[in-house]
Amino acid sequence: MASPGFAFAAIGLNHGHIYGQTEVMIEAGCRLKAFFAPEDDLAAAYTARFPDARRVADERAILEDPEILLVIGAGILADRAPMAVRAMRHGKDVMLDKPGATTLEQLAELRRTQAETGRILSILYSEHYTQPATVAAGELVKAGAIGRVLQTIGLGPHRIGNYQRPDWFWKRARTGGILTDIGSHQVEQFLFFTGSGQAEIVASQVANFDHPDTPEFEDFGDIMLRSDNAAGYIRVDWFTADGLPTWGDGRLFILGTEGTIELRKYVDIAGRPDDNHLFLVDRAGTRHIDCTGTKITYGEQLRDDVLNRTETAMPQEHCFLATELALTAQARAQRIEGRRPLERTV
Structure with missing residues (x-):
């Protein structure tokens, strides 16, 4: 028998991956209750796809709602980790679009918050x-x-x-x-x-x-x-x-x-x-x-992880390590200047 679903919400709609994130949870039997986005155009498009979800004027309406167990997000990339920290501090599990952090400092704060709260932080690598x-x-x-x-x-x-x-x-x-x-x-x-x-x-x-x-x-x-x-x-x-x-x-x-x-x-x-x-x-x-x-199976597995406190969709350390390596590669990358080659004369 399938596990029961639960209410979830979205904060940050700036990348189109938010639609896939939403759909995997709906397909797993969960209910999109609300969303927060300051951009009217993004909110209108999201409402057209998911008309049953209520747009809220302040993300605190989501973070302070005890019925909402999971927050998903695909905001501007540098804003994702801070949102996840706020959500975990409010007792929510979180599913982010990639990347989950844009600096090693953000990643350190995610690790610290996850360890202190015991919440799930999952990153949906759609590829x-x-x-x-x-x-x-x-x-x-x-x-x-x-x-x-x-x-x-x-x-x-x-x-x-x-x-x-x-x-x-x-x-x-x-x-x-x-x-x-x-x-x-x-x-x-x-x-x-x-x-x-x-x-x-x-x-x-x-x-x-x-x-x-x-x-x-x-x-x-x-x-x-x-x-x-x-x-x-x-x-x-x-x-x-x-x-x-x-x-x-x-x-x-x-x-x-x-x-x-x-x-x-x-x-x-x-x-x-x-x-x-x-x-x-x-x-x-x-x-x-x-x-x-x-x-x-990702949506169903994450649903069950939220309900059962397991790590079947993605082990927590795997999530962090993938982010750490990408950030480290970026920080250490040699820059090719990208100058256009000289025009051939012969």
Whole structure:
């Protein structure tokens, strides 16, 4: 029998991931009771999707409501950790969009608050936990389909798009930088698929190659990292071409002692239609697996964790470590100046 749901609320709607965060909890049987957002346009769009939720004028109406057990949030990136601290101090469990923090100081405060309050802090890495092909790959790896995992290569290209980005999108202090932000998806997957409880950054780089009018913005970044049992490489960028029919050609390559897995998460370029493609090579041969029907369990697991005080959706230390490594890579990153090359004369 399914566990009963509970009331939850949203604080901060600045990233579209808030819709996926909301939907996984509703699909798990929970009830969206209220939301807080100072921006009228964002509030109107959210109300159109979730008309039963009440917009409140002050976040305290949510934080002081004893019926609300979980607060979700996708505010401006630098504002997420402070909101989570306030929510945990009010006895709420929290589910944030990535990144959960934009500085190591914010992360330290999150760790301290979580330890003192005993509340759950979960970060929904959507490129893993609500991405069917990635979930299916996790099941295969757990079953031993490719032996022991030795390396992951995660590629996370994104598209800026031809619409008006808010001013904060271009500001390093508000986003934390490219590795902190979209790089954190890939760091988390490295830890998950390699089963690494500790890891270190070997090298990292960032650049602004093609956006001279916004000098704080980083449009490219990469990371080399390793643990005691595995190695990893990550590349993220904002250069998805206009001709791609989705926002990014997200790829994940997993090398094992007995095989490999390649994920083409959102598109198979000039190949099979649709998304959620998994390619498996093992001792028996090669296979393509359509992962579209893979069950997404994150919402149900988080629901049960809130009710039972367990850690099935995401171990707490795993959540913190993924954030710490992304922040460390960002802090240590060498900057490529991004100057345009000299024009060829021959």
